[in-house]
Amino acid sequence: MPTLRGPFLLPQELVDLILDHLVGARSFKACSLVSRAWMPRSRSYLFKTCKLSLRNLGAFCDLLRSPNCTFIPHVRSIAAYRCSGDAEDHCFNDVAEDLRRLINVRTLDVILNIVIRASNVEDYFLRGFFTAFPHITRLDLLCGGKPPSLPAPLIKTLCMFPALQVLVVRETSSLKLEEPPADAIPPPGLHSLTLGMGTGAPILAWLHATGHLPNVNSLKLDLVKLSEASTVRAALQQVGGALHHLDIDLTWTPETYWARSSTVFDLALHPNLKTLTLHDSSWDSSWIFDYGLRSFDTNQMIQFITRLSAPTLERISVALYLRVYENAHWEALDAFLCSDRFPRLRTVAF
Structure with missing residues (x-):
């Protein structure tokens, strides 16, 4: 026309x-x-985001090889699902050369379902598919399944992306992560971390050892295991005032499997925070039901927040179980969050 x-x-x-406002x-x-x-x-x-699985991978790469293909410049994100138990999963590595044509891809969202039949876990990290996207700035990774006993070379994988800025590792609890190699240097622009269970301590320890943590200004962290408390605490001390955005899960239950939050986090270390998001997971513990709500000190959360010393704070959001906190000293928190102490604070959400 x-x-x-x-x-x-x-x-x-x-x-x-006008087109920017369309949906669907x-x-x-x-x-x-x-x-x-x-x-x-x-x-x-x-074509902003293309979803790849074994069902469409072959046809997608046929299109990429076609001299009449016109959508290549528009693809900026790839979402892929792989299952090592599938006999045809090797196709993801076989088409890496075709996928390299997608030179504008900046976001890679991958779900790896690694099962015990995988012969070499490094095939899913260091060879083939991941090598096709050296220019990505955001990596979103979820690992599930029943993996082999070999350690997963996740940190080596991160070093393959020199332009990486945002790292999201949602779940690797089923994987045993490798020890960081001595020559593993973090991407210089990496500044935002979302670390799920099983990844927080190893990755933070690596960034701590390489002196990279002062470059991190955004951190989202799941519950910290008791065995990881000292590692995470030391890493947060190094991050210090560089942190602008903090999102953490907390627990105040006795130290058993999860570390008591007051032994890991100290909000006074981060005077330049702009946003703070807290999730209280204590109520989700069997400890509360074993010992009763009366034994739970609800003011631990209030005392924790009042350690804040960030005049730059703009937003604070707290997710908690209201039934547990109905008798907490909210007036003390209300007095603490005054405009004199936090002149930029615009949103307080509970």
């Missing part, structure tokens, strides 16, 4: 702004057929 003419023609900048693949498919001028912006959304 030819480009629209006459008095109803809008500048391309306005057309692009059907809308963008329809708009991409209106005119050539509408097609690039529509395709930038249609």
Whole structure:
């Protein structure tokens, strides 16, 4: 269809702004057929994220090899699912050369289902598929299944992405992570960490040993195991004032499997915080039901928050079980969160 003419023609900048407000693949498919001028912006959304699995991997790579392929510049994110127990999973490594054509990919979201039949866990980290995306700035990784006993070379994998800025490791509790190699240097721009259970201590220890932690300004951390408490505490001390965004799970129950939060975290170490998100997981512990709510000191959370010394704070959000905290000394917290102490504070959410 030819480009629209006459008095109803809008500048391309306005057309692009209108297209930016559309939602859903059907809308963008329809708009991409209106005119050539509408097609690039529509395709930038249609092909922004491509989802890959064994069901579509072959056909996708056939398209990439076609001389008539026109969507390659628009692909900026890849979401892939792999299962090492599938006999055809090797195809992900076989097509790495084709996937390298996607030079604008900046986000990689991968689910690895590693089962005991995997012959070499390094095939899922250091060879093939991951090597196709050296320019990514965000890596989102989830590892599940029943892996072999070999340690997973996750830290070596991170070193393969020199432009990496945001790391999200949602779950690797089923994997045993390797010891950091002596020559493993973190990506220089890595500044945001979301670390699930089983990854917090090893990755923070690596970044601590390499002196990289002062570059980290955003940290989201799941519950810390008792055996990892000293490692995480030392890492947070090194991060110090560099931290602007902190999101952590807390527990006040007796030290058994999880470390008591007051022995790990000290909000006074982070005077430049802008956002703080706290999740109290104590109520989700069998300890409360064994010993009763009366034995639970609800003011531990209040005392923890009042360690804050961050005049830059803009938002604080706390998730807790209201039934447990109904008799807490909220007036003390209300007095603490005053405008004189936190002049930039705009949102307090419980």
